[in-house]
Amino acid sequence: MLDDTTRLAVGLLLDLTDDDTAARVRARIGLHSGEPSRLARRRIRRAWNWSPVPSSVALWTLEQDDPQLNALVWPHLGRNTGLRRAVVRGLPFGPGRTAPVPVDPKLAGEEPEIPGSYVRHGLVGALRAVDSMSRARAASSMVLTREDWSTVAEADAEQPLPGYTRWVLSIRPDCPPALRARFGTHAKFTHRLRQAGVLDGPAAYATGHGPAVRVLEVLAMGRLMFPARVPDAERALRPLVHRHLGNREEAWAVLAQIAETFHGTAPELLMTAGALA
Template sequence: MLAMRENSRVEQAVGFLLHLVDAETAERVRARTGLPGPEDPRTSRLRLTRAWTWARRLPSSVALWVLENDDPALNAMMWNYIANDAGLRRAVARGVPFGPGRTGPLRVDRALREQEPEVPDSYVRHGLVGALRAVTSMGQARAAASMVLTADDWWTVGEADVDRPLPGYARWALSVRPDCPPLVREGFGSHTKFTHRLREAGIVDGPAEYATAHGPAVDVLEVLAVGHVLFPARVHEAQDALRPLVRDHLGESEEAWAVLAQLMETFHGRTPELVMTAGAIA
C-alpha cells in the first residue's frame, strides 16, 4: 500500500483558499502551479496526533473552538497546548463540556484526570466568589479564576461583579479566559487597555476575525486547512469571510494563484493583504 502523502504547510494554506472557488477553477490552478490535490482526511487526522509545534502560535480562542467539539480525543490532543491555562486544564480533567447546550460529563483519560491542577487554598477557605474577592496579585487571581468551570460558575461570578465589582486582578484573570462568556466579559471592561489585554491573550471574536485579522497568513491558513477536523462547526465562518476576497482578487486567474503560492511562505501580513497583493502583482 502506498503511503499517504502529507501536504506541506504552503500546500495546505493555498489548498484552503482553493476550496473557496469552483472545482473546475481549482483543478486548472493545480495543473498550472503543480499544487497537489486535497490532502487525504486520514492524513490530516494523523498530522494532529503528532507534536503540534505550529499549535504554539494558536490564539487561545482557537483552542476553545477545538474543545467545543467535546471530543475526548481532541481534548487529550490539546492538553499540552493549554498548559498555561489552569482553568481549561481543570475543566478538561473533570470532563466539563464546552459545546453549547451540552451537560456532560465527558469521558476523560485517567492520565489527564491525575494531572488536574491543584485546587487553591483560597477556594477551599472562601468558596468561588470569596476567593476571587480576596485576591491581591495576578498569581492569586489566576488560581482563583481556574475554579470557574461551568456555565453556572460564569454566571455566578458575573452576577457577583454586577453586585459589587471584583478586584481588578480577578476581572483581568477572568476576562482573558477564552471560555469566558462574552456577556460576562463585557461587564469587566471595554476601555482601550482592556481590549489590548484581550488581544494579547489571544481572545478572538470568531473564525472570521481569525481568518482576516491575524497573521502571518500562512500560519492562519495552515490551521484553517484542518478546521474541518479541529472545529468543523465553525470553519465555515472563516470560509465565508475570505470567499469574497478570493473571488475578487484571485478568481479564475491562474497567474494570480501562482503568485499567491510563491508569496505564501515569506509573506508576513494577514490573509486579505496577501490575497490582494497576489492579485495586484498578477
C-alpha cells in the first residue's frame, strides 16, 4: 500500500510517459487515474502539515498573486520578513504585474514592525548602517518592490553595502539574479545559498534536490500552487523517465516500492529503479 506522498510522486512521473504505459502501471501498483490530483488538493488544504519547503518554492507560489495561496504559504515564509511584509501590503510578485493583490483577512494586522533605522535613515541609509545579522534582516525587510531592488543595486554599485546586508539580501529568493551574482559566485557562497533554500529554478530543484519523493510531491502540488513553474521541472524529468523506466511495468513497480525510503535525488531514484528491475 503506497502512502499519499509516494502516490503524488509516482503520479507526477506517470504523467510524463505515454497514456498506455501510465494506464498499465496504475493498474499494476493500484493508483487510480485522477487520484494524485485529489490528493494534491487535499494536501494543499492541510498546509500546516507540510514539511519545510525551500524559500524559492514559497516565492513561486507567491508569484501566482492569489490571496488564498498567499495565506497558505504564509507559515512557510519563516524569517523572510521582507516577503511577509510584501504579502500583507498586497504587493504583487508575478512578473510584470503591478495591480495590488487583495490580502486574505486572516493576515490583517500581521505586518512586521518597521525598523527604526529605516524611519531614521531611509532605505539605503538603513542598509548601510547595519553592523549585525539581526539589523541586516530588519533593514532588508524594507526592500519590497522592483524599484527598491533597483535602488539597492545602484547603491551597491556606488559603494558596496556591508557584508551582513549583502548576505541577507542574497538569500532572499526574490533577490534579482544579477544582483545576487554581484554579491558572490564562489562555491562556498552558492553552497550556502542552496542551504538557505535559494534555487536556480524548478529544473534544478527537480533534478538536484532530495529526498526525491518529497521533491516530486512538492512539484505535484505545484500544479495547483505554481503552475507556471512546473513545466520547467517536467521538461527536465521527462527524458530521465523515458531513459530509465520507459514502458517497463516492473521498473515502475520497483520505483513505487523504493521511493518512500529513498534519500537521493529524483534522477538517482529513476536510475536505481531502472537498474533494479
